[in-house]
Amino acid sequence: MRLTDFLRDRGMLLLLHLVSMCLAAAFFRLTGYSGTNTILFLTVWMLLLTVWLLITFLQRRRFFREARRILDKVDQRYLLSELLPDSVRLEDRLYREMLHRSNKSCIERIRQIEEDQRDYKEYIESWVHEIKAPITGIALLCNNRRGFAPSDTIPQTLEASKSTSSGSMYTEAESSIPLSRKWMSREKAADETAPASRADYLTISLENQKIENYVDMVLYYARSEEVYRDYLIRETSLEDVACEVLDKNHLLLIRNRVRADINCRDTVYTDRKWIAFILNQMLLNSVKYRGENPLLRISTRRERDGVLLIFEDNGIGIRQEELSRIFDKGFTGSNGRDNGRSTGMGLYLCKKLCDRLGIGLSAESECGVGTKLYLEFPISNYILLTNDQFNCLTKS
Amino acid sequence: MHIFIIEDEPLIRQELQILLENALYQTTAPDSFASVAQQVLSAAPDLVLLDINLPGISGFDICTQVRRHLEVPIIFLTSRTSPMDELNGLLKGGDDYITKPYQPPVLLARIAAVLKRTRGMEPKETTLFSKGDISLDIAKCCIFCKGENVDLTKNEMKILHLLFQHPGIFVPRMDLIEYLWENRIFIDDNTLSVHIAKLREKLKSIGVENFIETRRGVGYRI
Incomplete structure (x- = not known):
């Protein structure tokens, strides 16, 4: 003044x-x-x-x-009327009272909106959990029926190989149990489901997995604002996470004749679930925009101050002029338009989650050659220090 | 091996039973949960699969009740994904925590892992398979025939392993590939053909011919 x-x-x-x-x-x-x-x-x-x-x-x-x-x-400036210095002047007091009333209604409105938003978010989360039950049901059902063709004995070997491969402990039991008893429950199931063929169940499985992925995207979008409430940072083997993601999508990948090569020796400190989600999005993109003889390569490299994960494909690539915008919300680009089914959310979510987790995300691509996505996991000095100290202690 | 399934969704319950029975476990799956802890105690299963959201009762409570009397391994199967729930589950005495939707092979593997861990059972896995004159040694990673032998790569060995487990049956290519993927060998259809061709060459070098039969559109058989 x-x-x-x-x-x-x-x-x-x-x-x-x-x-x-x-x-x-x-x-x-x-x-x-x-x-x-x-x-x-x-x-x-x-x-x-x-x-x-x-x-x-x-x-x-x-x-x-x-x-x-x-x-x-103050950081909440709308609370000014509460904080104004005392004044003996009538005008000041009148103005303050009016400010006070106006602010009060403003704050009430903000609270209301915040509450609505929180309710909505909570509803979305609980909905996601509910929808996962039927998705699990369909997945199990398809898995159990896949390979059943009553007139054909061959597909049963699939199920046999499944059970033996996934849990080695029943190889012994299996050989000692007569074959007739082994397939009893399965034949019963096969009779019930005669009309659908193995291929149908495979297709349903794949579609079901798409649903699962879209549902996951909703969940992670709802949670992305408050990552801190939902993570568990621990030493994570990137090899395990990458294999888990490939395993989860093996039907899709095999059907699209994708080969994969994983070489991730390094471990990082991060949240496993979120990294799995991020890798899953990248993988789905690679399958969606695949080229001839699709090959995925996931590898890690130890850098001076962190671990670099390289997610590489030999797909159709991204145009140079679009590369800087692929992490923008709703950006689909020419690939997405050609494909017609892009939402522009996948990489945006990846970027957002990476930012929250303190991971660097960048991309390199050449049209017709492939795309490389880099995830940079920083290693804080603190962890290095404590590890060194730990080593010293254990040695002494 | 007896597994007790506590799951309120009828479809999932039924399909879990089929899945587990196909994997040669015995199962019990009640459809009312009022006195489920009592049922578990009287059934004395080898393992309990437990959902957390049940009508009228929480899986965590059931876990606590069962644990008071019985040291049975418990695996939580749930659609709740927050780390707090996971922590809670493990603190209440759960042995594993698997979130829906799960991959059936992964589920089976984790059940097997928990059983192995809690019972201290080392499965006596067969490492030597044979058919006729030909035998496959998993431990040494090679194949024998009449005193001659040839080393195999990991991929070739896995392919033969599956074929040897089902002698006389045509194993579809798709199943072979799926089996390889489950064993972290991520190959495609063409690569499988290449591996089979190499295998045939190797078998030829020890004097075995036409051991692996091909039927177009079906698969391979030994």
């Missing part, structure tokens, strides 16, 4: 005083007072006025400076 502004603001008051002074001078003159007396009188008047104006100015300036200082300092 500057003095000139202050005086301009008090223009009417000054004018009033000026007119009063003129009238008083005229009155003194008409009633026969001497000129010196009149001048003395007016001088005193002006002196008093000046002092009064100065004091008011200083007071007002102090008040507003204080108010501005508070405004700059």
